[in-house]
Amino acid sequence: xxxxxxxxxxxxxGARPTIAPVVDILADLEWRGMLALTTDRETLARDLSAGVVxxxxxxxxxxxxxxxxxxxxxxxxxxxxxxxxxPIALAGGATGFIGDPGGRTTERQLMDADTIARRxxxxxxxxxxxxxxxxxxxxxLLVDNLEWTAPLTVIDFLRDVGKHFPVNQMLARDSVSxxxxxxxxxxxxxxxxxxxxxxxxxxxxxxxxxxxVGATDQWGNITAGLDYLRRVDQAAGHALTFPLLTxxxxxxxxxxxxxxxxxxxxxxxxxxxxxxxxxNVDDRDVGTYLRLLTFVGKAEVEALDAExxxxxxxxxxxxxxxxxxxxxxxxxxxxxxxxxxxAALFGSGSLADLDxxxxxxxxxxxxxxxxxxxxxxPTVVDLLAEGLGLSKSDAxxxxxxxxxxxxxxxxxxxxxxxxxxxxxxxxxxxxxRGKRTVMVxxxxxx
RNA sequence: GGCGGGUUGCCCGAGUGGUCAAUGGGAGCGGACUGUAAAUCCGCCGGCUUAGCCUACGAAGGUUCAAACCCUUCACCCGCCA
Numbered sequence: 001x002x003x004x005x006x007x008x009x010x011x012x013x014g015a016r017p018t019i020a021p022v023v024d025i026l027a028d029l030e031w032r033g034m035l036a037l038t039t040d041r042e043t044l045a046r047d048l049s050a051g052v053v054x055x056x057x058x059x060x061x062x063x064x065x066x067x068x069x070x071x072x073x074x075x076x077x078x079x080x081x082x083x084x085x086x087p088i089a090l091a092g093g094a095t096g097f098i099g100d101p102g103g104r105t106t107e108r109q110l111m112d113a114d115t116i117a118r119r120x121x122x123x124x125x126x127x128x129x130x131x132x133x134x135x136x137x138x139x140x141l142l143v144d145n146l147e148w149t150a151p152l153t154v155i156d157f158l159r160d161v162g163k164h165f166p167v168n169q170m171l172a173r174d175s176v177s178x179x180x181x182x183x184x185x186x187x188x189x190x191x192x193x194x195x196x197x198x199x200x201x202x203x204x205x206x207x208x209x210x211x212x213v214g215a216t217d218q219w220g221n222i223t224a225g226l227d228y229l230r231r232v233d234q235a236a237g238h239a240l241t242f243p244l245l246t247x248x249x250x251x252x253x254x255x256x257x258x259x260x261x262x263x264x265x266x267x268x269x270x271x272x273x274x275x276x277x278x279x280n281v282d283d284r285d286v287g288t289y290l291r292l293l294t295f296v297g298k299a300e301v302e303a304l305d306a307e308x309x310x311x312x313x314x315x316x317x318x319x320x321x322x323x324x325x326x327x328x329x330x331x332x333x334x335x336x337x338x339x340x341x342x343a344a345l346f347g348s349g350s351l352a353d354l355d356x357x358x359x360x361x362x363x364x365x366x367x368x369x370x371x372x373x374x375x376x377x378p379t380v381v382d383l384l385a386e387g388l389g390l391s392k393s394d395a396x397x398x399x400x401x402x403x404x405x406x407x408x409x410x411x412x413x414x415x416x417x418x419x420x421x422x423x424x425x426x427x428x429x430x431x432x433r434g435k436r437t438v439m440v441x442x443x444x445x446x
Numbered sequence: 447g448g449c450g451g452g453u454u455g456c457c458c459g460a461g462u463g464g465u466c467a468a469u470g471g472g473a474g475c476g477g478a479c480u481g482u483a484a485a486u487c488c489g490c491c492g493g494c495u496u497a498g499c500c501u502a503c504g505a506a507g508g509u510u511c512a513a514a515c516c517c518u519u520c521a522c523c524c525g526c527c528a
Contacts, residue, residue, distance in 0.1 A: 313481040403476040
């Protein structure tokens, strides 16, 4: 087990993410709107108040990074931890090979072993950042189900696991029946629930894990595990699921308006992009996001809700969400950097008035293109295309539609070339497409 | 294994020899309005050396002056029968 220092520990006061204490975990999840289904609520509540409960949630390596939507279950583990319980984050090194049939209509593409191994490594590193791995009864654990699944032989699997699963019940699971009504599914994906059940049993035996949490499309897989636990070990466990949420646009949580995911990995989604994403969250969704994706307490979230209703233009809730998210996912230092960048690029002051250090800092996050000092500068169209990864046609179109700006001034012609006086401090050009896509052109200092 | 239906741009989906870079809807992008929001309206939405040219309608061949559209083979998907 690896112990990582809390990335927020060294941060100066004020910039650190808010971590409100959790007294009653079920009540906390409830007001956050995170409770979809549970097995017997009263027994669960009693167990949770009687002492430390060990619980787990699985994460399959479906991408090279977690995305913002994955934070809902991951943060739920943390909430349980704050409430005095012990979370286990499980990386699906084995289940990633099989593919969960739930929540989709078609067969998954199988991943090769190298891809899975790489992704599991990255997944583990990311999950470590959000839980407290210090020693003690509530210290988090990180496991990979490949550890106990890989050594299993086919015969053992069929005798020891498969024997306990009635096919008629497996067929009845929503995740399976939905697929049967659609295009069907392979035996491979049909078997997924067995592997997930095996995980639950294994974690129960190793760590006394008695609760599995997950998005509500996991309900069938989780309860399959509970049946298995009962049949094999005569043990009782619990299931708790979170609602599947979509935003006001019908998008999955954490998708930008462009449809792309907001990744946790700074290389895949820059802190600036994440900050801007949060700042632009729809008024109707911001309360939900604050509840699910931050640890801000009830009183404060409700105050921010009221702010949103009364003074939407201030976007206090969005600002808070943006700060919290960047602080949690990245660092408090990043919060200050992206705030400075946002203020400079969207602020009212003229770019030309900005001192060179502020300008350089503001532009650090933006895509950048460097041109040689001597010789002619490329056209604005070429610079936009290169810096923003557009086709020439797209870049030309942007200019023709009046959606391209050089130092906040509209570019009039698609043959425009920056002039000498356009270079801010002799070194920078700020190009913008539309309202929010900013890039910088630099040339070496003379 | 047999018979039938299908495979069109980011997605859905029209088109069944020239007038097709391809109707329509959704998504996306830009503009106006605003609060870097929503709604609404307008424009755009394959690429390029942009009044033109190139590449595209599952893949490869063929017929034709001309093919997304006709023919052949292959691949995949969906029904029905065995």
